[in-house]
Amino acid sequence: MKDLSRRTADFTDSVIRRMTRISNRYGAVNLSQGFPDFDPPKALLDRLAQVAYEDxxxxxxxxxxxxxxxxxxxxxxxxxxxxxxxxxxxxxxxxxxxxxxxxxxxxxxxxxxxxxxxxxxxxxxxxxxxxxxxxxxxxxxxxxxxxxxxxxxxxxxxxxxxxxxxxxxxxxxxxxxxxxxxxxxxxxxxxxxxxxxxxxxxxxxxxxxxxxxxxxxxxxxxxxxxxxxxxxxxxxxxxxxxxxxxxxxxxxxxxxxxxxxxxxxxxxxxxxxxxxxRFGQDYYDGLQATYTRKRDLFLRGLDDLKLAHTDPQGAYYVLLDISEFGYDSDLAFCEDLAREVGVGAVPGSSFFREPVNHLIRLHFAKKEDTLLQALNRLGDLRKKLGK
Structure with a gap:
């Protein structure tokens, strides 16, 4: 048979979505794929229910x-x-x-x-x-x-x-x-x-x-x-x-x-x-305030654990520096993190053209209880993955 498309020959699956599957496999708190674990605004849900019976x-x-x-x-x-x-x-x-x-x-x-x-x-x-x-x-x-x-x-x-x-x-x-x-x-x-x-x-x-x-x-x-x-x-x-x-x-x-x-x-x-x-400005002000609280809670928790990280100016991601753990592969680290510690993350190498293997991406678009659970599990990071 003839070869398949050359342009897709070097494709891999999405590393982000792969890490969600790995998180699910081990019951990890999924801080890899950037979706929230809380509901949309009630006005949208109410309208969605109405639309189901409209044309x-x-x-x-x-x-x-x-x-x-x-x-x-x-x-x-x-x-x-x-x-x-x-x-x-x-x-x-x-x-x-x-x-x-x-x-x-x-x-x-x-x-x-x-x-x-x-x-x-x-x-x-x-x-x-x-x-x-x-x-x-x-x-x-x-x-x-x-x-x-x-x-x-x-x-x-x-x-x-x-x-x-x-x-x-x-x-x-x-x-x-x-x-x-x-x-x-x-x-x-x-x-x-x-x-x-x-x-x-x-x-x-x-x-x-x-x-x-x-x-x-x-x-x-x-x-x-x-x-x-x-x-x-x-x-x-x-x-x-x-x-x-x-x-x-x-x-x-x-x-x-x-x-x-x-x-x-x-x-x-x-x-x-x-x-x-059609929401007014108060919705967007509230959204910013909500994510500011989540960011502050999560970054403060990482600081308390003395884990080096970036300080995001926008969006809801933080890059964690894993240099101290001595891994040659950030993918292997993320797989161990999900299996042994119970937290899902994305290897930073999937985002960089440069040879970067010491960063992983976590996100904080989660309920505060979820973030606290993740931080509690990260408290065992050095004990379980330290070299």
């Missing part, structure tokens, strides 16, 4: 149900400070995963080069491969995860078609400053490149840091595809509702790609989430 069970318009796009446009217009056209500038997708894939396939041709900051969310590498693009990795240097402007410009000089920007960043929790974003914007204009943003953690940012929508920077609307989802904002990761926002010319192309990728996002769920899109 929303067939295909919606491919690019998104009109009511969904209208509510989303109103919300994002408020936060982005510009009027978003729900008919011409929004496409509803099956999560931000599809949004990013549709954006990549809209922008790049096989052989094009795409800049990716490292560490990066694991899907970006797969997106580049599936699009036939060549990723060029630019390191974000710990502990502040800043980039070297000269290194970044060297990457642009290679004739890149686009840059992928995750802000706030998964896995390191970096929130790019306005100055950093303006530098990226200057280079994008200078070298005529698109910017594809992943902004799923746009509302989970810790004071004094602030999220700046890249598309709102001067001259950036025309060359930016803003990708996001509702998963993290409303604790509905299983609903798989995402979207792209872009100028009309780009959006028209995204619509065509999206149509043949998935046809459309789930019609009942698009209807059920509309009350959340």
């Amino acid at each position: 929303f069970h067939q295909y919606s318009i491919t690019c998104g149900a009109p009511g969904f796009r209208q509510a989303l446009a109103e919300k994002q217009s408020r936060f982005m400070g510009r009027t978003i056209d729900p008919e011409r500038e929004i496409v509803a997708t099956c999560g931000s995963t599809e949004a990013m894939m549709a954006a990549m396939m809209t922008v790049v041709d096989p052989g094009d080069k795409v800049i990716v900051f490292s560490p990066f969310y694991e899907n970006y590498g797969a997106d580049a491969i599936l699009s036939g693009a060549e990723p060029i990795y630019v390191p974000l240097v710990p502990p502040e995860f800043r980039f070297d402007p000269e290194v970044l410009e060297d990457a642009f000089r290679q004739g890149v078609k686009a840059l992928i920007l995750c802000n706030p960043s998964n896995p390191c929790g970096k929130v790019f400053t306005r100055q950093e974003l303006e530098l990226i914007a200057d280079l994008a204009r200078k070298y005529d490149a698109y910017v594809i943003t992943d902004e799923v953690y746009e509302h989970i940012v810790y004071a004094p840091h602030r999220h700046v929508y890249f598309a709102t920077l001067p001259g950036m609307w025309e060359r930016t595809i803003s990708c996001s989802s509702l998963s993290k904002t409303y604790s509905i990761t299983g609903w798989r509702l995402g979207y792209t926002i872009a100028p009309e010319e780009i959006t028209e192309r995204i619509k065509k790609v999206h149509d043949f990728l998935t046809v459309g996002a789930a019609a009942p769920l698009q209807e059920a989430v509309i009350p959340g899109l």
Whole structure:
């Protein structure tokens, strides 16, 4: 028989999802895959129950149900400070995963080069491969995860078609400053490149840091595809509702790609989430306060255990330094951590292009009781995994 596709020959399964399966196998507290263990807002659940008995069970318009796009446009217009056209500038997708894939396939041709900051969310590498693009990795240097402007410009000089920007960043929790974003914007204009943003953690940012929508920077609307989802904002990761926002010319192309990728996002769920899109500012203030408490509780617990870690500025991930345990493989450490200690984590090597094997990713999007249980188990870390 003929060989299978060369472009997928080097694919591995998702390390994040693999660690969830390992966590489940050993009954570990799953701090690997970033989903909460608490309910979505009651208004969404109530509307979901109503929708089950209403006429929303067939295909919606491919690019998104009109009511969904209208509510989303109103919300994002408020936060982005510009009027978003729900008919011409929004496409509803099956999560931000599809949004990013549709954006990549809209922008790049096989052989094009795409800049990716490292560490990066694991899907970006797969997106580049599936699009036939060549990723060029630019390191974000710990502990502040800043980039070297000269290194970044060297990457642009290679004739890149686009840059992928995750802000706030998964896995390191970096929130790019306005100055950093303006530098990226200057280079994008200078070298005529698109910017594809992943902004799923746009509302989970810790004071004094602030999220700046890249598309709102001067001259950036025309060359930016803003990708996001509702998963993290409303604790509905299983609903798989995402979207792209872009100028009309780009959006028209995204619509065509999206149509043949998935046809459309789930019609009942698009209807059920509309009350959340119409929440006032108090909801987002409360969300920030809730995650700030979770972050403070978890980081204080790690400090009490004298475990070295990063201090996230946004999102809900922390990178734990495991150098003291003497493992050559962070994957082997995470497998032992789940089996022997009862805590699930993700090996940091799955996020870095550089040879990084001393970091693991934990997340704190959990009930406080769950976080305390995880911290209690981590109290035995040195006894069970120490060398």
